[in-house]
Structures are given as C-alpha cells and as structure tokens.
Amino acid sequence: MFIQKLHKLQAQWAKEVVIPQESRLTYFLSRPMLVLDIQYEGEKAYLGASLLSPNQAPIDLIGQSQAGLAYIPGLFCFREGPPLLAFVKKIFQHKALPRPALLIIDGHGIAHPQKLGVATWLGLRLQIPTIGCAKRSLLPYHGELGEERGSTLPVMLQGEQVGEVLRTQEGINPLFVSAGHLIHLEDAHQIMLYLPGAYRLPDALRQADQLARAAARKERLERVISLGECEAEF
DNA sequence: GCGACAG
DNA sequence: ATCTTGTCGC
Ligand SMILES: [Mg+2]
Numbered sequence: 001m002f003i004q005k006l007h008k009l010q011a012q013w014a015k016e017v018v019i020p021q022e023s024r025l026t027y028f029l030s031r032p033m034l035v036l037d038i039q040y041e042g043e044k045a046y047l048g049a050s051l052l053s054p055n056q057a058p059i060d061l062i063g064q065s066q067a068g069l070a071y072i073p074g075l076f077c078f079r080e081g082p083p084l085l086a087f088v089k090k091i092f093q094h095k096a097l098p099r100p101a102l103l104i105i106d107g108h109g110i111a112h113p114q115k116l117g118v119a120t121w122l123g124l125r126l127q128i129p130t131i132g133c134a135k136r137s138l139l140p141y142h143g144e145l146g147e148e149r150g151s152t153l154p155v156m157l158q159g160e161q162v163g164e165v166l167r168t169q170e171g172i173n174p175l176f177v178s179a180g181h182l183i184h185l186e187d188a189h190q191i192m193l194y195l196p197g198a199y200r201l202p203d204a205l206r207q208a209d210q211l212a213r214a215a216a217r218k219e220r221l222e223r224v225i226s227l228g229e230c231e232a233e234f
Numbered sequence: 235g236c237g238a239c240a241g
Numbered sequence: 242a243t244c245t246t247g248t249c250g251c
Contacts, residue, residue: 038241040242071242073239079242080241107240117240134240171251176240 006075010116016124017110017181025187028129029194030054031101034091035204038080038106039212043067045083047230048211049091050204052195053098058204061097062215063087063227068234073138074113077121084118085125086230094227101129102183102191106205108132109180109188111139111155111163123181130180131188133205137165137176147171150193161185166192172200 032053039046045067051059065083069075084105091097108117109132119132139162143153149170155163155178163178164185179188195202201209214221 038242040241071241073241076240112240132240136240138240 010114014115032098033102034100035104037208039216046216047087048208050207060224065230077118081121082232090227103130109178111178119180129182132178134176
C-alpha cells in the first residue's frame, strides 16, 4: 500500500540524519534563525515565520502554498514538509533577507517512531540545522517533570534518547523538543530556553502562528513581508 | 484485533 | 489543523 511505501522512504531517509557530537551553540546564537508555522484552509496552506537576528527586531514573513497529503500521524512530514520547503527556499532567494543558519519548526525532529519528523525532513532537504518543537508527544515518556522552568524528562526510542519534555515556564505544561538535523539535543535545549517569551511557546513561535493565521484570514498586515505563492515540490 | 496517534 | 462563546481557575 501507498502508506507502507512512505514508511519505507522515512526509514531510508533516517539513515542520512546527522546529529553532531560537538556543540555549536555560540555559532547558532550569533546567526539568524527562522521560526516557522502553518495554518490551513482546506488544501490551502498559509505560512508564517519570524526571522530572528541578534540585536535586531524580528522580521515577519508570510506566504501561501498547497498542503501535501492529508494529515496522518507519523506521516506529517509529507503534509507540512513540501509547503515549508517551498517557503524557506523563497526566503533564501530573497536577497534583502539575512540567510538563517537554523530553522525551528512546529512539530517533531527525530522524536518520532521512524526518527523522521517534519523538522528532520526539512533539515535533510535543505541540509541546514533544524529543531523540532511540538506541543504534544508522539512517543511515550515517563517520570515526574519538575515544576520549574528548564525541567526536562527524556523521550526515548529503542534505548536511545531522541528528545526531551521541556518545561518552558514554571507550572505550565511542557513542550517536546528534539533535534531535527545537524544539531544535537543539548544545543536545541539551550536555544529553546534562550528564545524570549513569557508563555508556554516562545514569542517567535507564537508570532509565526499568528502570522499564518492572519494570512489565512487574508488580513491586511503592515510591516510584514509577503512572499506570495510558494510552489510546493511533491 | 484494538486504540492511540505531531499538525 | 479546524469548527467556535462562554466560562472556570489561577
Ligand atoms: Mg502548527
């Protein structure tokens, strides 16, 4: 069946994932990073992004594309991957925008049954470091998470830690962080805690979500760069 | 076999 | 994700 072929593709791609041993935190924190999210209206995909550069105001970006497959848990990369890829490529081509050295995506990286979440998929396609940040876990985890900000619990897969449950604000439900590609969990952890914000989700993710939502409602936005239609590649 | 299951 | 107002609790 078609679904089985997609699983096989994921298993094949998972072999290409690179999780470095060394930290590059100082590098990541000194370069622009792009935080992404999507909203849908039928098959239309509306993209929103916050481009963060050190000591500069965030740049708001929106765009539109077409959803990939219907949503199937575990095969999320085939739905959101293509539109995200088209959007990011267009951002890279835009000569007036700084080129991000890291992408943060609303979804999982390798904290996935096949170690192929949407953040990993996008990292592989672009060969750029990516972090997956989800609001719910796909994999089981156990233990008592501390109430203070920064508390974590490991998310395991076949004896290997593939992600973490991370409390970003005291007494607030945690997020699920995992490396996507070309970065390790420790750096991803530090970066998620470094991102500004007083709520469960870092401000940049909230902003990306709101931008995508505003784009879906076709609102007239100021100080937002619209990249228009982004042709999704299968 | 059944239920769960990122967005 | 989306359909959608008020409402309960800190
Ligand atoms: Mg989302």
